[in-house]
Amino acid sequence: MNCFMCHQHLCDNGEDFNSDAYNLLATIGKENNIFLNAKEIENLLDDLRDACLKEKENQNYNYLERIPKDRFKDEFGISSTDLDNLYNHVKENGTASKMALAAYLMYLRTGQSQAQIASKFRMSQSNFSRYIDTARCDLINIFVPLHLGITNRQVLRDNCTVIAKTLYNLGEENIVTKCRFARLAINEILDFPRFTVDELKKISGAYQLSLAKSYIGDHLYNGEYEFEVMKEDKHPNYQSV
Secondary structure, three states: OOOOOOHHHEOOOOOOEOHHHHHHHHHHHHHOOOOOOHHHHHHHHHHHHHHHHHHHHHOOOOOHHHOOHHHHHHHHOOOHHHHHHHHHHHOOOOOOOHHHHHHHHHHHHHOOOHHHHHHHOOOOHHHHHHHHHHHHHHHHHHHHHHHOOOOHHHHHHHHHHHHHHHHHHHHHOOOEEEEEEOOOOHHHOOOOOOOOHHHHHHHHOHHHHHHHHHHHHOOEEOOEEEEEEEOOOOOOOOOOO
């Protein structure tokens, strides 16, 4: 009978009731006006079994149409009609089934663990994890862009052609002017301005003066200077090099 009894009311084999136990059961039944024969007990067990089977059928989430409307919204957060509309939006380009969408909505709605919800849908936890992942991806990639604003992917998709053409046209324009200057010795230029080290420090500072030689050396190519001069400069009194 799947219950525990003390040894005082069991026979020596430890399984059957002894005479004291039967007398006690009969006394309790008379005192509480409980009189059940074997047939009545059998009918009671049959009724209990039918009630359990009916409740189990209502708890079978593989048949969503059998779930009562009030409990449907409590479990999934939306009505069965809304679930049908949601599925119609994603079924054409998506891979998730209607059952997967329902399982994912229950996961979001109830906050239960995946193991608990997987047992309701009679699935293993590993399969259930992949099951609801397809629903999540379909909702994010298909339903959200249609109803909750645009995504960065849509912006890039709509503007990539424009961006590419703009960058391509920039390559054809002369944004900078390349100039090549010959390196001449100072002694060959008669009117070249000459300053002492102290005078140069007053103009450019000691730090810039000490780095000038190495900085110029980085721009030498075969003994000649190479500069890039901006074609359009915002400052008319200066030339960007």
